[in-house]
Each structure stands twice: as C-alpha cells, then as structure tokens.
Amino acid sequence: MIQLSGVSKRFPTGLLAVSGVDMTVEASEIVAVIGPSGCGKSTVLRLIAGLDSPTSGMVRVAGHRVEGPSRSVGVVFQEPRLMPWLTVERNVSFGLHGEETAGPVAEALARVGLADFADALPKELSGGMAQRTAIARALVTKPPVLLLDEPFSSLDAFTRIDLQEHLLEVWGWYRPTMFLVTHDIDEALVLADRVIVFSGQPGSIEAEITVDLPRPRDRTDLAFHAFQDRAMKELGRSSRDRQARAQTPGSPSRAPSS
Ligand SMILES: Nc1ncnc2c1ncn2[C@@H]1O[C@H](COP(=O)(O)OP(=O)(O)OP(=O)(O)O)[C@@H](O)[C@H]1O
Numbered sequence: 001m002i003q004l005s006g007v008s009k010r011f012p013t014g015l016l017a018v019s020g021v022d023m024t025v026e027a028s029e030i031v032a033v034i035g036p037s038g039c040g041k042s043t044v045l046r047l048i049a050g051l052d053s054p055t056s057g058m059v060r061v062a063g064h065r066v067e068g069p070s071r072s073v074g075v076v077f078q079e080p081r082l083m084p085w086l087t088v089e090r091n092v093s094f095g096l097h098g099e100e101t102a103g104p105v106a107e108a109l110a111r112v113g114l115a116d117f118a119d120a121l122p123k124e125l126s127g128g129m130a131q132r133t134a135i136a137r138a139l140v141t142k143p144p145v146l147l148l149d150e151p152f153s154s155l156d157a158f159t160r161i162d163l164q165e166h167l168l169e170v171w172g173w174y175r176p177t178m179f180l181v182t183h184d185i186d187e188a189l190v191l192a193d194r195v196i197v198f199s200g201q202p203g204s205i206e207a208e209i210t211v212d213l214p215r216p217r218d219r220t221d222l223a224f225h226a227f228q229d230r231a232m233k234e235l236g237r238s239s240r241d242r243q244a245r246a247q248t249p250g251s252p253s254r255a256p257s258s
C-alpha cells in the first residue's frame with residue numbers, strides 16, 4: 001500500500017534529511033517509526049502524504065506515484081489543527097465537497113466516541129477529544145492510508161493510553177494501512193505490527209522489529225518487556241551511529257558548498 005524505493009530528500013538549505021530509504025507497508029498493516037529527534041521521520045511522513053517531494057527515488061501509495069496530497073491518504077499531526085469557529089461536525093466535514101456528508105461524518109464521530117459532541121466547538125473539548133476529532137476528520141472519507149505524526153505526544157499519559165486503544169478500535173472499523181511516527185517506544189509496541197527504527201543524519205532505516213504479540217497487548221507482560229529491551233537497544237545503536245557520523249569529518253549530511 002505504501003512503497004518507498006531509494007528515497008532521498010535534500011532540503012534547499014543543503015541538508016540531506018533522508019537517504020536511500022526502501023520501505024514497504026502492506027495493506028492494513030500498522031507500522032510505527034521511532035528514532036532520535038531530527039532523524040527524518042516527519043520528512044518521510046510528509047513525502048508519503050505528498051506534502052513534499054523526494055529529491056530522488058519514488059514514493060507510491062496504492063500503486064500510484066505520489067505527486068501531491070491525495071484522498072487516499074489521511075493525516076493526523078501532533079496538534080489537532082481544528083478550526084476554532086467551526087463545530088466538531090463541521091471540522092470533520094470540512095474537506096468534503098458536494099457530497100453527502102451527514103452519514104459519513106456521523107459514522108466517523110461515532111467511531112472515535114464523539115457522537116454526542118457533534119455540535120461542540122473546539123474550545124469545549126479536552127485535548128484528547130480534540131485529537132479524536134482530528135482522527136475522525138482524517139478518516140471520514142475512509143482513505144486506505146492513515147499517517148500519524150506523533151498524534152498523542154502532547155497528551156497526558158492516561159489520555160495517551162486511552163487514545164491508543166481508540167486508535168486500534170478505529171483501525172478495526174475498515175482496517176486502513178497505518179504509518180505512525182512516535183517518540184514513545186511503548187506506543188509503537190502496543191500498536192504496531194512492525195516497528196522501524198530510524199537513525200540520522202541523514203535519516204535511514206537502522207532496524208526493523210516485527211512485533212508478533214497478540215492484541216490487545218499487555219504492557220506488563222514478560223514478552224512485551226523483551227520487545228521493549230530490543231527496541232531500546234536498537235534506538236541506542238541508532239543514536240550512537242548518529243553521534244559517530246556527526247563527528248566524522250566530511251559527514252554526508254550536508255552538501256559540499258559550491
Ligand atoms: N523544510 C525544511 N527545510 C530545511 N530543513 C528541514 C526542513 N524540514 C526538516 N528539516 C530538517 O531535516 C531534518 C529531519 O527533520 P524531521 O522533521 O523529519 O525530523 P524528525 O525525525 O521528525 O524529528 P522530531 O522527532 O524532532 O520530530 C532535521 O535536521 C530538520 O532540521
């Protein structure tokens with residue numbers, strides 16, 4: 001459903017943010033990406049969303065080359081980005097034009113547990129409810145792909161765990177392919193079929209961990225702890241690699257000045 005082949009991104013500043021990324025995400029798979037700050041996770045997500053274009057290589061979604069934002073892809077960011085003057089319902093229906101909105105909006109709101117808040121304004125919502133509204137907005141057209149960039153990282157620990165459970169329920173609705181960027185190893189391990197560990201700079205895939213634990217996953221389980229240890233080790237390796245690269249003269253992350 002998502003395919004990156006030899007994808008690199010160099011920004012006009014000369015910074016090589018991502019280099020040679022090959023990655024495939026199958027239909028209905030949940031993939032989480034973890035890695036140190038600045039290693040290029042959001043850049044990769046933006047390339048998949050069509051919000052930015054690669055310098056080289058190709059990004060495909062559902063078999064089509066990504067050439068800009070598309071209706072096949074819903075995106076949720078760290079902040080809900082709701083329009084404060086519109087109700088929850090109008091925020092969710094905002095991107096729908098000239099089509100029947102009432103049914104899909106009601107269904108999306110019910111799926112995220114906000115059926116009773118359709119007429120509320122964003123200022124009347126808690127942080128978790130606002131983010132659930134953002135998820136409903138991303139999924140109202142049932143896009144086959146949902147991209148989430150640290151969607152729960154500004155929420156308190158209780159709300160975060162609650163929303164992780166909600167997200168799995170929402171996934172069960174029509175099983176979209178999910179690509180989740182997170183700083184939270186437990187979040188990655190609770191949600192994902194596969195965790196990709198990124199290292200930077202430039203950002204590249206350091207390791208992949210297949211999380212073959214049944215759901216719902218128990219964070220206190222020994223098998224879960226074994227995955228936590230493994231992810232911590234891979235992350236540690238990726239941070240050390242990054243520091244080593246930063247200290248190497250002629251490091252490839254910046255273009256030679258001309
Ligand atoms: N538009 C841009 N122009 C120039 N450099 C950019 C741009 N966007 C990102 N970068 C740089 O590219 C690198 C990767 O950024 P990115 O936002 O993808 O990292 P990240 O892994 O998502 O980090 P974080 O975990 O802090 O969100 C960083 O060094 C960042 O400064």
Ligand SMILES: [Mg+2]
Pocket residue numbers: 041042043149
């Ligand atoms: Mg980021």
